Amino acid sequence: MKSFIQSTIVITTLFLASCSSNEKPAPKEEHHANENSVELTAEQYKTIDLQTGKIELKSLSGTIKVNGILDVPPQNLVSISAPFGGTVKNTELLQGMKVRKGQVVAIIQNPDFINVQQDYLDYKSQLDFLKLEYERQQELSTENINAKKTVQKAKSEYESMRARVNGLKARLQLMNISLTSIENGKIQSSSSILSPISGYVTQVNTNIGAFVTPSDVLFKIADTEHLHAELTVFEKDIPKLIVGQKVRFTLANEDKERIATVYLIGREIGNDRTVNVHCHLDKEDNQLLPGMYLKGLVESGSNEVTAVPDKAIVEFEGEKYIFSEVKADHKNEHAFEMISVKTGVSELGYTEIILSSGKSWETLKIVINGAYDLLSKLKNGEEAGGHSH
Template sequence: MKILLNNLFSIGLLLFIAACSNKKETDNTQAEIAPAIVTNEVVLSAEQSKTADIQFGAIQNRILSATVKVNGMLDVPPQNKVSVVAVMGGILKQTSLLQGLKVKKGQVIAVMQHPDYIQLQQDYLDHKSQLTFLTAEYERQEALAKEQVNAQKTLQQASSAFQSMKARVQGLRQRLQLLNINMSTLEKGNIQNTINLYAPITGYVTKVNVNIGSYVDPTNVMFEIVDTEHLHAELTVFENDIPNIKIGQKVRFTLANENEERMATVYLIGREISDNRTVNIHCHLDKEDKQLLPGMYLKALVETGSLEKPALPEKAIVDYQGNKYIFISEKAQHFDMIAIKTGVTESGFTEVTLPESFNKKNYKVVFNGAYDLLAKLKNTAEEE
């Protein structure tokens, strides 16, 4: 009997220890998952309310623009962006271009040299001289043919030689004009050992890919010049938002690291969906700004219409742990924090979606001092 009682006592002791241990673990688990704020109610004294400058207002319907959020970048039309190449390979003898330098259309931007330039001019003068002789011979044979003095075959040979040389001379002339050779000077016998490259548009140099003394192939892009006077905003819109986009809609956009809001207008809507299911939208800036540069990234809101929505001032809405809240009051110095959803923000007011049970007639909304109430709520939770 004594042994049996000892065993029962031991078993009871073990069960007691296990129960205490389970209770402690349960208490620790509850402490870990307990929210930072266990109540949504704040009570202030009259003095505290005055210090926080609590002010009330009512939720009102306001006309807000329905918008689509998009990203994009500034760009220029293809005709305002030029890649400068050498029509014929050569060595760069001279250039003063640097990135950011402004150039005017027709300005000399580089000087090239190569023996082939000289040879091409020599060939032109030689073939032009032969053309003069063949022209005279053809005219002579034509005159003789009219008098039936020579054979028809002789006239055909003279005509063939004349036409062939004429085509060669015209071809060489076109090639020399592409090289910007002064033809009137050349026809006087003056051969140039260098050629000039001229700026095709007025704009700013954005790329310089060559240096003096380097050989340049016709396929090499030597310089890139951009006319920034006609920048546009190129927006990327997801396909599910495209039905809401229309030509003529206004676009509000801001550049990276800027708070200034700029305006643009939808001008063209792309007709092809990319692999990532987006469409490019072309927008014209309402106001040109010479300080802007192609390639700048931007965030934009496309205004797709106007709707009347319940709204509150931005300062009435607080953000806590990723959710949006407002404070309401039914009686003096007593405030309740309720969760809401937000929508469009415009001119300092934000669209709000309230709980179905919320009755605007019974409650006043805190317009000023909302963050003071949130701070008080946090402090109360920490004390508890």
């Protein structure tokens, strides 16, 4: 009986030792010896339609962030004044109103306007008389009846009066008073001010009854059909700019993207170390107004950079990664390593990547389709392994 009990203990001990030895390898049998590696069976590889490729050299455009405003060229923004002082008799302009070239924007009244018209009629009458006298003296001179001195005097008086009449004509034209009306006896005490361009009223600085002088700016009118973008670019970014580059910009409180083209690059650096860059809008928009604030990106030319398709890059916990294929430890399996990268310029479905030191991009075989499936399997596998311990 004692011998039987001893035999039973020995067998039980051996059985437990055997069980214990069978359980020991379990912790070592991990699918992910490296926390950044993952393996797929041939079936899994096919199921997720995993595709591999190479890191490529691509010409991607760099961009420069800029701020600016919409503005109009000097020839498309006019300040309107009264050439001669007077009282504003009438104006119907309001800010934002559209006006056409030649339209009356205000009527100025001044009693002195009457004097100018009367002088014109008086001098013109004298001019006609002096012209006839000069011609008569010339005829007499050809017959040697009068002295040359008399002819010269007649000519001098005629030329002097003609200059006065021409000066008054120019003055009346500035007043926009018709010479024909004056010569027909219609004298007026008011002068019309006309708009020199078509556009929109941006400022109204007067009102009916106000007395104005030639130095007063009554209105400002802008032709918004030729707005341009005036960008402020930092000194360090100027070498990257060339005429003809495209600018993508949006206005404040607007998501619509608009396009402009660099037309002129300033030659003076401001106190804030910036340079003004003049850009023409690719598509005119009459709804835009001078002074609108904008934010934009200037395409600063193309550079050869290492790049991968956008879908080859995955993001996890704020970091960017790609997967490269490595040699598998088991037959019929594919192994992949997750590599941390920094990203740069993105364009046309490709994104610039910068590998960590020690990695040679030319030799890597990367996953270009199915990267997020690998990330999911990798992280789920880690969690499952964590629960089993």
